[in-house]
Amino acid sequence: MDILADLNPAQREAVEAIEGPVLILAGPGSGKTRVITHRVAYLVRVVGVNPRRIMAVTFTNKAAREMEARLNRLLSGSVKDLTLGTFHAICARILRRDGQAAGIDPRFVIYDDDDQISVLKKSLQEVGLDPKQYAPRAIQSAISSAKSQMITPADYLLHGRSYFEEVVARVYEQYEKRLAESSALDFDDLLMKTVQLFRQHPDVLQRYQERYLHVQVDEFQDTNLVQYELVKQIAAKYRNVCVVGDPDQSIYSWRSADLRNILNFEKDYPDAKVVLLEQNYRSTGKILEAASHVIAAARHRKPKDLWTENEPGQPPCVIETYTEQEEAQFVVGEIDRLVSGGEVTGGDCAVMYRTNAQSRVLEEAFIRYGMPYKLVAGTRFYERREVKDIIAYLRLVQNPYDAVSLRRVINVPQRGIGQRSLDELGQWASSRGVPEYRALQLIAESRDSADFPFSPRTVKALAGFAAMVGDLAERRREASMLELFDLVVERSGYRQYLAGLVDGEERWENILELRGVAQENRDLPPGEGLTALLEKVALVSDVDELEEKPDTVTLITLHQAKGLEFPVVFIVGMEDGILPHFKSIDDPEQLEEERRLCYVGITRARQRVYLVRAFRRHLMGSSAVNRPSRFLQDIPRHLVASSSVWEGEDSWSTPSSVEERKAAGGVGSAAFKPGDHVLHEQFGEGVVVSYRVVKNDAEVVVAFDGAGVKRLLLSFAKIEKV
């Protein structure tokens, strides 16, 4: 099989450019996944590179799995030696192996968001601040952003400007202490500590540099500075680094993704070869055109011309409904119509939304209709209480110093250790400067209960818990994964505890399901299986769990939809305040990101797109009237089929508020309608794309025959109707 066959010239160029730095700018649907897998296959099969010497970073575990599957087909052989996975997973592996040099306990546990919050709350108290006054979430995000730029607490203290930043600096420092004490790393640590390890230990770095002859990174537009640094470090020796991305699809800046990475790439690697993939194989012509208009209206953007040989297809549909219930009803009804027309199956359809909260009404409609669906964030299996509890026990077995897990399960099932005792324990431990687990051990070892601020009964309970954890941790080294699992469930008393609960049976099922996941690691040596299980559990994402079911409609956030494609896509909540989200509307940068998000959504579609909005919608209890999304107005009218489900007539792009009607009146006869032909003294002839009232003026977007699409203010622009 010829690896280069069925690739277009640009794709082929991207695959064959194996020497030196390469930047592939790949528009949506341009065969990016093909290119990156074929590139690896080419390296192995044609160039003869040992898979061991290739690192391929993907954005999700799912993408990694898919790539592995494709490679298996292309190479009809083992690609096991390839380093393939997300940044986080790859870094966890590196730290587990080599982190000790930088003082990292190889038995570290990974703290997720919730764990972080609980450490932060505690840290806030410890530095004498009130968690109610300083939102732990805000501090978490500040710390995460700091870590993404490799800013340490000490740096932060130096550079802190505002009072809030000073607060963050103090909490950050304490937070780091607590993490260290628990032998825990948060998500950002996985990346940052790896970079630090490499900086402090050139010998370790060198081993990785020697090994990785080729480094490849997907979704490069969504990498942050640490990730960039990491790639730079590892690829420094051979400089065979290939990054693939699309600035127009950058939607994770809130997670510290930094578009400068793409821009700096050409600066850091002046000899970089740049390949543009502009032919779209995914969407029909009209969908692509509509999407292009949405993104073309972005303010800061390198223009890029996407084109396709696909059929023009059906125009995107813009639909208005009265409420979000009707919106959901429309979606379900329309899917039903398409499916019974034999055109598509339910599995071909996806419903995308800006916020998770929007999924509920949709779910209700699907349930009422009896139409099967899957909610991507809905499984959230690892977030169920009982599952988290057992994981907490397992984490303690891995690492008894994990204070968050200790606190979580010390009294589940109840052991008579209440809040008061826990507070005392915390204080006693920190007064002695020891981790809480160590404190428990000391309490257990001591004969004289008068040394502690606890009742004899509490002392007994605490000591009992410490003994149990200690015993289980002892077994880690020799017991198999499943033995360990069963031991935990028994010894903790969790099984009996569930047996006594009304919904105990259902929860027990979940434990068994978790046991099934653990079973996948049963062939690993003792200890390693547990480590692998915990790592997997910590680093899965919701999309990773997305499975293909032929008749089930996918309900998914726009963010999660990145990288996926569906024949039929519904984007709901096309309203100002939802998409773009109201939190982003005032900040031009964030607004641009919302636009890109919209673009990502539309470009997921192969055959059909529906852009749906509700006139009235419940938000936080009360009901609000929202205007149509401003992004709708960037799509030329002639490209869409629009209809209003609730009035029989569409009011799209007509001014809706009183002020606007007034303003529109003020502009008077100069008003333009989409579709009007106009003449501009400089740009020549064109067609009005949209007309929108802004403050005391109006903004007209015109597609000129020669000069392209321009955005003009009516008061300045010299245009007239022809």
Place this chain on the structure above:
DNA sequence: CGAAAGGCTCTTTTT
């Protein structure tokens, strides 16, 4: 100490 009830806040996106 634990369960139940009431009151509070805040709502974006997630590896």
Place this chain on the structure above:
DNA sequence: GAGCCTTTCG
């Protein structure tokens, strides 16, 4: 509207 926290009572 929900989840989280606090309060209250047993």
